[in-house]
Amino acid sequence: AYLINTARGALIDEDALVTALHEGTITGAALDVLTQEPPDPANPLLHLDNVIVTPHAAFYSTAAIAELAEKAARHIAQSLQGQVPDNMVNPQVLTQANCRLQHPR
Known part of the structure; x- marks a missing residue:
């Protein structure tokens, strides 16, 4: 399964997502929003190969x-x-x- 979030960062438990991504329960994630914006550079989601993070750009149309x-x-x-x-x-x-x-x- 893949998780995509373009709504609100607080909808996702980021710690649980990191665990699920490491364990393979979730194959990958695409996130346009995070709990903290701008994100802390140490946020593990920014360093996973199976995660794409965009700069809250879903609004731009x-x-x-x-x-x-x-x-x-x-x-x-x-x-x-x-x-x-x-x-x-x-x-x-x-x-x-x-x-x-x-x-x-």
């Missing part, structure tokens, strides 16, 4: 890039209109005196 550009443009437009952008990662700035964005209702 024509559709994903187009969606990213559309969302970025929408968030910029919202900010320029004084609105709070969708999915704001630092909402604490809304409480600053010089904030010109309208607080969500």
Whole structure:
């Protein structure tokens, strides 16, 4: 069996995977995500011949890039209109005196 993970690193018990790869229970693995990113250079998965690790690249597609550009443009437009952008990662700035964005209702 081969294990492929392009979703989330935490879905896989990496220690158990290393054991299964050494014992041959799993023939090989292709991983686009790891529990720790960037990975520790000492991570044994990076040094196994039967493992391929890519740099979290499953996201990169024509559709994903187009969606990213559309969302970025929408968030910029919202900010320029004084609105709070969708999915704001630092909402604490809304409480600053010089904030010109309208607080969500």
